[in-house]
Amino acid sequence: MNETIDVRRESSLYMLIWAWLVFLLIAGLVIFVLPVPRTAAVILIFSLAAIKAVLVLRNYMHLKHEHLLIYLLVLTPALLFLGMAITLIPDIVYRHHLGLGG
Amino acid sequence: MLSGWMPPNVSTFGGQIDSVVYLILYIVGFFFLLAEGLLIYFSISSRRRAPRQAHYNRGERPREAVWILVPALVVLGLDLGIDSAGHHAWELEKSIRPPSTIEIKVTAKQFNWEFTYAGPDGKLGTPDDVTVENDLHVPVGQVIRLSLNSEDVIHSMWVPNFRLKQDVVPGRAIPAWFEATKPGTYEIACSELCGFGHYSMRGSIIVQTADQHAKWMNDNVLHAANTSASAK
Amino acid sequence: MNIAIKPHEHEQHQLGFVRRYIFSTDHKVIGKQYMALSALMAIIGGFSAYIIRWQLAWPESSVPGWGPIGPDQYNAIVTMHGTVMVFFVAMPFLLGGFGNFLIPLMVGADDMAFPRLNAMSFWTQCVASLVLIASMFAPEGPAAAGWTAYVPLSDNPIYTGVYLGQDLWILASALEFASFLMGGVNFVTTALNLRASGMTLMRLPLFVWMEITAAVVFLLSVGPLIAAAIMLLLDRRLGTSFFRPDKGGDPLLWEHLFWFFGHPEVYVVALPGVGIMLEVMPVFARKPIFGYKMIVYSTIAAGLLSFIVWAHHMFVSGMDPRLATPFSITTIMISVPFAIIVFAMIATLWRSSIRFSAAMLFALGGLASFILGGVTGIFLGSQASDIYMHGTYFVVAHFHYTMFPVTFFGGFAGLYFWFPKMFGRAMNELWGKVHFWLSSLFFNGIFIPLFLVGIGGSPRRIYELSSYDMLKPLQPLHVIATVCALGLFAAQIPFIVNLFYSMVRGKVAEKNPWHANTLEWTLDSPLHHPNFPVPPRVYRDPYEYSVPNLSEDWLPQDQPPSLVEAATAAR
């Protein structure tokens, strides 16, 4: 590995990512402050958060250089968490709406 | 085979539950006997005898693997059969609640069952409701709709004779129903640990003929409602 | 970066007694420590079982050696029995004990990937055990809300009258999880990173596969329960309202989060136990495992499936009834990978050459009992029959038929099998066989009657059957079960004597007394630290027994092919 050049290039990448993170944060806040319809705002804000998370994961946590197994280690719990949350929706959210034939 | 052990079924949907239990018993019994039989047979027939060596075989050629995979596929098929049979019985008891004129509110609390009948106005949640403790009187051959509520912790209403079991969760009104086919007294047990009195949280369902029930209702519910109304 | 961290504490032989045997970082010592700790906790678990059994058989009389027992105390003892047996006996014994002892030896590593983390894991477990024991002496009594700690019974102290006891119970569980987080991380990294050269994934002994799967399943399932435990503790101590129905909390959230962990936990315990049986069987059958790869894939499949079956514990919990059938399908489907594993184990015996040693008897007996535990699970996995069976003694009998064979039969098989490697001496075979036949007889004598009690409709956790008229006829079954339970306790006496006698006076064992193939048998008994004086090199699968045209009927994993050819030629 050609250390010095790599390190300098890496450092500027890290600064760029940081700039992006700050920009996305501000973008989210702008959406929050402006009179955007609530549902749209929520979707946008969480999409921005997801982008931020992916930026951090891929660059700061070096996921883009990692073995497939490490990817799986992140993806599996994330999917399990989503799956669990979705499975629980009928149960927790609609608990008061159980009609059952009137 | 199990009928000697399971209490007699006296509800309309209980027969379906029982038939699923029996279906599983036959399928599972077959595989159980097969597996144990082979296990014992192979163990005995393969016990060590001096000159003979074990047969070297890794079970990785397809011709060998089918001995495992085919039975496993059969298991999968039977599994899906059990699920489908179970689904119908489940729907009958838990998802489809037939209409009825009798709706009773069940309130479980440490360590009692309370049954609230609608008073003369025929509606629950009005001041003329009448609450009785631990004994639920119902007419035979009629759909009874229950709304299960808990005042404190999770209880579970378990009536073995009806094949009816439903947890009672605080913060929810959980619907249930049954239709008894035979008059008699059937016990209600709590089957979810609910505190030190859990073991004695006993109730009864008294299934009566239409006449007896009408009389009981008149004496206990309608009359009681009237007296409490006149007392005010 | 091609560097694996090598354990740097090679100077073990110069250490003093304390560093060597107490605060040791040697995985073999830690493994034995785990076993000793779980054996001590098993005494508590066993004694609580004795109290429960006595109370159920003869509710009128006071329990000899304990005294009369009240319903609140009974609930507390039931809770302790479950907690201790699952978290403080089965897991530390099978994962902490055997996992620690065997994984590095079997993969050809000198120690765990993180020896100090490993020691910390054990000592955390020790503290957890102490906290749990302390909770039994809490002023208002120990936790009495069941090992599942369903809210709001566990959430609001007024419902059980237990304050500190329940908090300590939560703390003990949390520490236990922390311990196994450290342990699990260690197991997986060791088995994946520190494998000897030539030890490909498909050459790993099946026990290692089972341990890895169990550790991964544990690590990925415990999170929601940790979250739930934090919420529960905050509810109890800071007055938050996560699970308080009167303030908008939902008791079913606890059940979901609990069983999201609780069901995979069953496999966390079951897989290592089955793994031990899988190690023992080919050695005494002198035959390769039938369908190694099928078993590996089935294990992984079972591990994955275990995450999507949890709601079968909740069919009648009041959850949305539409969830029942999907969960019933996934649940019953998990029988397929287990059917493959069991069929493969049975097929391994076909045309083998079995020597019925004590270890082999326990492995076979464990398998035979585990089959009954497995098939009775179908009754509980089917949404319809679960309505009847849920919460009855049928469930009790079912999970004892799964957990007991894997933990105790599997554990005993492992002990009789690896004892020479652990202590350099062999255990007495005859007394081992006596131990097996008595244990087997009495174990079945306990739980077959309990199946019938459950089918008769008796709910679990009932202090006294006689409070229900319908259950009174079932009382004799409880008496049979209790008599057999006393027999089962008595049957452990030959084992305990044998164990301690063999440690000091047993026949000195050779290096490889069973003529087994895996790497741990290539080493001297007892073992040294670091494990492998020369880094081992692996050439083949772990179960090459009775290979045709060889002079010996076993072929160690590290035997170079050149030597094998020479031997063949000489013949």
Place this chain on the structure above:
Amino acid sequence: MAAGAQSVSAIAETDHLREIPAGKMAVWIFLASEILVFGGLITGFVLYQFAHGGFAADAAHVKWRFGAFNTLVLVTSSMTMIMALASARADDRRRVRTYLFLTILLGCLFLGVKGFEYRGEFREGFYPSSGMFWSFYFGMTGLHAMHMMGGIVINLMLLIAATRNVSSEFLQRRIEYGGLYWHFVDVVWIFLFPLLYLT
């Protein structure tokens, strides 16, 4: 790439898994289970939010400006952390120490702001026992803050290591692993912030 040629034969007969450093694998496995700890809490929060028709009334009392500022602080601390790793790669100990110190400082600033926020909420009469939103608010931010404290301790240990005469490779590896944890805590906050403050 001398190591590469050497390892070709090893890879040929085994697999790539062994190339992942054990420490890195361990940290990732640990983080994998951490995802589900926060996942469990977030699941509860989101589902309860829907079930209760939103927590808007209570959520209006939290000060999003504080949250936004803290997000900025944490994101920046992530950047300084990764710069510490980059400096470690370049074997520039002075900058490693500077960046680690900055990271710790930013972490403390985050906790300070959080504490100030808590104080304001207590003054307004909002406690963990003030209802479901506040249960989750204090539960989730509290758990996150505890993770932050753990991270600060780890970074302090790294800082001490950086002042000692440890090998560059050792330091690099440790900073990388400590960084993984620190960034994870940052990612958690990236989701907690909109969850608790903006919806």
